[in-house]
Amino acid sequence: MGKKKSTVQDALMLTDKGYRDLKKAIAACTLTNFSMFIPAMVMLQVVMELLKPFTGGSISWTNMWIYFGLGIIGAVIVFLCNKNDYKKTYVASYMESENTRIALAEHIRKLPMSVFNSKNLSELTTNLMGDVATSEHVLSHVYPQIISNVITITVVCSMFAFYDWRMALAIFISVPVAFLIIFASRRIQERLGKKHAQAKLEASEQVQEYIEGIKVVKACNLDSQQFQALEKALRTMKNLAIKFEFGSGVFVTGAQMLVQSGIGLTVFAGTSLLLNGKIELVPMLLCLLIVTRIYGPIITELTLLPELFYHQIAIRRMRTLMNIQPMEGDTEKPVKEYDIELKNISFRYNPQGEETIKNVNVTIPAGAITALVGPSGSGKSTLSRLIARFWDVNKGQVEIGGIDVKELDPEHLMEYMSFVFQDVVLFNDTVYNNIKIGNMSATEEQVLAAAKAARCDEFIDKMPDGYQTVLGENGSTLSGGERQRLSIARALLKDAPIVLLDEATASLDPESESCIQQAIGRLIQGKTVLVIAHRLRTIAKADKIIVLDDGKVIEQGTHSELMEQNGLYKRLYTIQQESLGWSV
Numbered sequence: 001m002g003k004k005k006s007t008v009q010d011a012l013m014l015t016d017k018g019y020r021d022l023k024k025a026i027a028a029c030t031l032t033n034f035s036m037f038i039p040a041m042v043m044l045q046v047v048m049e050l051l052k053p054f055t056g057g058s059i060s061w062t063n064m065w066i067y068f069g070l071g072i073i074g075a076v077i078v079f080l081c082n083k084n085d086y087k088k089t090y091v092a093s094y095m096e097s098e099n100t101r102i103a104l105a106e107h108i109r110k111l112p113m114s115v116f117n118s119k120n121l122s123e124l125t126t127n128l129m130g131d132v133a134t135s136e137h138v139l140s141h142v143y144p145q146i147i148s149n150v151i152t153i154t155v156v157c158s159m160f161a162f163y164d165w166r167m168a169l170a171i172f173i174s175v176p177v178a179f180l181i182i183f184a185s186r187r188i189q190e191r192l193g194k195k196h197a198q199a200k201l202e203a204s205e206q207v208q209e210y211i212e213g214i215k216v217v218k219a220c221n222l223d224s225q226q227f228q229a230l231e232k233a234l235r236t237m238k239n240l241a242i243k244f245e246f247g248s249g250v251f252v253t254g255a256q257m258l259v260q261s262g263i264g265l266t267v268f269a270g271t272s273l274l275l276n277g278k279i280e281l282v283p284m285l286l287c288l289l290i291v292t293r294i295y296g297p298i299i300t301e302l303t304l305l306p307e308l309f310y311h312q313i314a315i316r317r318m319r320t321l322m323n324i325q326p327m328e329g330d331t332e333k334p335v336k337e338y339d340i341e342l343k344n345i346s347f348r349y350n351p352q353g354e355e356t357i358k359n360v361n362v363t364i365p366a367g368a369i370t371a372l373v374g375p376s377g378s379g380k381s382t383l384s385r386l387i388a389r390f391w392d393v394n395k396g397q398v399e400i401g402g403i404d405v406k407e408l409d410p411e412h413l414m415e416y417m418s419f420v421f422q423d424v425v426l427f428n429d430t431v432y433n434n435i436k437i438g439n440m441s442a443t444e445e446q447v448l449a450a451a452k453a454a455r456c457d458e459f460i461d462k463m464p465d466g467y468q469t470v471l472g473e474n475g476s477t478l479s480g481g482e483r484q485r486l487s488i489a490r491a492l493l494k495d496a497p498i499v500l501l502d503e504a505t506a507s508l509d510p511e512s513e514s515c516i517q518q519a520i521g522r523l524i525q526g527k528t529v530l531v532i533a534h535r536l537r538t539i540a541k542a543d544k545i546i547v548l549d550d551g552k553v554i555e556q557g558t559h560s561e562l563m564e565q566n567g568l569y570k571r572l573y574t575i576q577q578e579s580l581g582w583s584v
């Protein structure tokens with residue numbers, strides 16, 4: 001069982017290490033604050049020494065040399081404290097934000113796909129980058145400094161109170177009142193901050209949509225219409241940013257003025273006490289020094305205080321994401337048989353929506369090729385995603401080798417499956433590494449052999465740096481056929497016992513098609529194969545064909561059995577055969 005987190009740690013969403021580091025950062029900043037008094041005190045002594053001739057004394061040069069030496073030692077101490085403070089605040093907060101980002105990314109990886117239906121990419125990017133950056137900034141620039149200043153001023157004033165409580169009160173009183181002003185405005189600032197954060201998110205969604213859709217925008221000559229939406233989102237964001245800054249500015253300036261009035265109050269209290277003989281000159285000057293030393297940073301930090309409210313908004317968003325239950329399951333349970341049973345399964349994407357898969361009950365035998373066919377939108381891809389547990393079924397069970405996939409951790413389940421989808425995702429990395437993703441522990445020989453078997457070597461050899469050619473973002477320079485062959489190479493390298501294959505719909509030239517067919521032939525040897533077939537002639541030899549229509553299985557059998565049944569399969573097959581003879 002994990003250690004219980006303290007309320008502060010939980011409120012700031014810190015890891016155990018992050019919380020420990022924050023406490024260390026506060027201690028380091030407090031130490032720096034106190035170290036700053038050393039040069040100030042030395043300075044005060046020098047001034048007192050220089051004033052001696054005016055009170056009938058003479059300057060002691062021995063004392064002056066001592067102060068000079070103490071000044072140098074003080075400067076060294078301040079430098080060392082600052083260095084330590086820098087390390088404890090900045091380095092620690094960057095480390096914490098890295099850990100938070102990794103934790104969020106790990107969590108996102110384990111979330112069910114339904115989450116990605118309701119959250120778009122911008123929202124998740126904002127969580128990972130923007131919200132964590134807000135945390136990073138307040139942990140490095142706001143919390144340690146503000147808390148350490150409050151500690152410093154409280155300690156100094158408490159000590160001073162023993163000497164003269166009136167001066168201590170004059171120094172101290174304006175600080176809590178200033179903080180109170182900022183915290184009293186919390187509701188207004190949070191409301192404005194929330195609106196601004198939402199506008200930022202909408203603007204980033206618009207930017208992303210605009211950039212992603214730039215090809216369509218150009219092709220359909222949508223420039224001005226599409227840009228209007230982006231412009232509107234950016235304008236709203238600007239207006240709300242100004243409102244937010246203005247809203248917090250009023251309170252911050254008020255609080256800053258109040259703190260500054262504390263200097264006047266200290267001077268006033270000090271002078272009247274001095275004139276009434278209730279305080280001596282040196283302690284009074286000391287008070288003024290303290291005021292200027294401590295108030296300076298506090299005035300600066302009051303500007304940063306509204307960020308704490310913004311931070312709360314970011315934390316709430318990150319917490320909402322972290323509270324989404326990830327898909328769980330056994331991480332080790334071995335799957336020994338590879339037949340797949342779909343037992344009365346039903347599934348809908350949206351809780352209020354219609355069922356996409358309706359009471360499907362079929363077997364996909366081990367070591368055989370099963371084809372899934374049906375009209376567009378009948379649920380073929382959905383069914384294959386349910387087998388891979390990208391989503392969990394709402395009713396019934398998906399079993400592999402007699403084990404309900406819900407019992408298996410999705411990452412463990414993936415060890416038994418290879419995918420060849422139409423929308424092949426390629427990373428901005430070398431061709432070699434893009435293939436190796438299939439099996440990170442594969443040797444170079446294995447990677448090259450898989451590439452050869454998938455007939456990738458033919459086009460890779462023509463690339464400027466061969467296997468070391470960097471593909472660019474999502475491999476945009478590769479043709480559809482080449483992308484699919486890379487994906488087959490990955491699957492060959494993985495050598496998983498179950499293969500889910502989404503046959504390309506795009507019309508490939510006969511040469512590419514034959515290359516891909518040969519590569520697929522090697523991939524599926526001896527495996528449990530489920531192929532989503534769009535061109536029915538390619539699956540005529542499949543061991544089993546399942547025909548889906550509107551989420552239901554309406555026919556199943558071999559090609560000849562289905563042709564005899566004279567149903568949907570025969571109709572689809574005949575239409576495709578006829579269309580082969582068409583020419584444009």
Ligand SMILES: Nc1ncnc2c1ncn2[C@@H]1O[C@H](COP(=O)(O)OP(=O)(O)OP(=O)(O)O)[C@@H](O)[C@H]1O
Nearest residue numbers: 117349350356374375376377378379380381382383
């Ligand atoms: N992520 C999603 N969220 C909501 N609905 C979805 C989602 N993916 C698919 N659908 C819907 O589910 C239905 C079945 O889609 P699916 O992609 O499984 O069909 P398909 O038979 O594979 O189609 P195609 O042959 O055109 O690829 C469609 O009506 C589709 O709009």
